[in-house]
Amino acid sequence: MRRVAGSDVYRQSDDIQPKPQLMPCFQNEIQSYSSSGCIDEHLADPFNGDNIMNSSMSGPTSHKETATEADDTNAGDGKAKVMVSDQTGEELPSASMNFFEVTAREKETERFGEFLQCLSGNVDDHVESDILGGTFSGEQHHELFSPQRYSKESLGSHSKESVKEADQPHRGIRRHLHFGTHETASLCLPARQTDFESLVPPHVETRTISGSWQARNCSQTAKSWPSFSPPACESVRAAQNCGNRAVNSIVRSESMGSESSKVKKLGSNLHQQEEKLMSYGIPFLSFYGEIYSHLGYEQNESQGSFSYQSSGIIQPPCDSLHLIPYEQQATLCKGTMPSSEYADIVELNQMSPERNRKKAKYTIKREGCRRCKCKRSRCLKLYCECFAAGIYCLDTCSCENCFNKPEYEETVLDMRQVTETRNPLAFAPKVVTNATNSPANMMEKGSLMKPSSSRHKKGCNCKKSKCSKKYCECFQAGVGCCNGCRCEGCYNPYGKKPETIYRRSERWNNPSQEQQHSLLESPSDCIKAERSNQFSSTWEELAGIGHLTPPSHCLLGAVASSGSLNTTDCSKKLAGQLQQESSVLSPSGYLNWNHSPSSLSPKLYGREALHELCSDSFFCDIMEDATPETLKNTCTPSTEGVKSCSPNQKWVSPPKIRSHELRSGSSQRLRSGCKFILQDLPSFPPLTPYSKSQAAIHQNDGDHKGSTGYQ
């Protein structure tokens, strides 16, 4: 019997019923200002119920109808029940929604004025007074520690609070800043986007913020929402987006036009305020990031450069889709080119003029219509490109019964959690990129943006497409197939799957390994043996460092990569060594960290995750070219040129480690793995200055000792 369409979604998430949230989203506003070109519109535009409904219920799907219905209802009694029906006509549990009432709207407008005031220089007053004054009440404290509740309240009950707090002018903002102040102490950034959204009054769309949940999550430690590595943090995809930007720059420059100066101005102001906020540990990134990304785009695209001019606090938005405003998601999504659209562009440059034209037409066509078209998944499963990418669906999507919208934030978050429970790396970047790519490498194989050493994290499993069509994830991502792929008859133009597994094993330069492999009869045996050997350890040992900030994450990754170490002791030793090495690798203390901190939450990462993270493609193939010369010269014996453990190799590791490694047949592989992890994890934008980060780590260590951090 055929299952009722979409029923699984509800089965899975009985508690995850769509929870329409009425707070209009800033992101939508950004989206609209971009098109209209003026952010001031939002500031000046008084509360507009229609807008709210339209924005919160926007979408090409049935929600629009729902919105209309709700709006009508709203006109009657100020409340609306949104009945969301799925395809089968089955009525979803409705969510009763309290809409903002007129007085509340006015107050919210006032609050937004305060918000703006904060942005223009008074933020620290609020924060400081709270910090110094110790104004945490028990209730507030509870709220701070109850993201779930807070999240609901921040939206569902926001209107009530608006009224209730109407005569407490600063409370709204201050209360939310408490979050930040508290975090200053605990370094637990808000676990929900709504926490930060709450900084923005309801009539200001926070969709930019909420839509970039991944952005904020990137700034979070592992304690917070676990899912973030979305393409948001997907450096490769971001790189593709950079490519997209090149294509879309004209569009954007036209759409933004003279308004860019306003955005710049606001961005500048925000930058200043962010620095203040950041000094208190308040995550201002999301909001700022959106603005900044606008600036970045404009600046760099006009210069024809893909590089970003960092503020010094935030790394190039180019590195992460999450920093791309919702509007720009739309723009990008017009060519969302999840993976290889950019490759199409690259391809354009290489093709004959005639084919170029044809391809260009194709690309443009795709740019105009690209987004998901989900019908049954409600955009809450990985089938959905948007969901999988960690972004909300846009109006440009053609999906039906879409719940991947800011107004269903909790549903989305819950589903992400469910998805991550199933596969902790579900939202991790599908393509891992060598962080050390030189421009030359970037140009290699005709790929402008796609480093030659990029590999699909998991590898494809193509049977019929020969990896030469977009059915193939590797091809789609514009990367070559690797040993991690299980494809058959690979003909990936970006790089065929290496012929034998054994050849790869030689790279480990481990005599014992080679010997071991020589005993294996088939490639599959090699795979199994190698994998089991490589990844026999688990991350349980590492549970204590899951919430550490990048440098420690690096260590975590490095240790994790040392899968062949089977004893905790060894891991500890290695950790010690790696800690030293890490300082070499990244003087700044910011090691490239590709996966979201939350994604690396030890609780979620078991053997499987480790296995996946350290998949062959992730590990083996890139290793050679992933290692920078400095490392090769110092502690990397794992080049082709060094077939075995050379006594002449100069190791930078402490003698005790070396002695251990000399005893260990997998020492070199370990090192290689470690280096690889350290190097290849895509850049994770340092969200705070190093000094702050270090202080944070220090503080965090104290605060979180004995805690796995993740909840």
Added chain:
DNA sequence: GAGTTTGAAACT
């Protein structure tokens, strides 16, 4: 635009 193919994701 409809129908088919394909392979990932989800499910059993």
Added chain:
DNA sequence: CAGTTTCAAACTC
């Protein structure tokens, strides 16, 4: 963990 089903994108016509 393997086999099956579901799903949506990619592709073809």
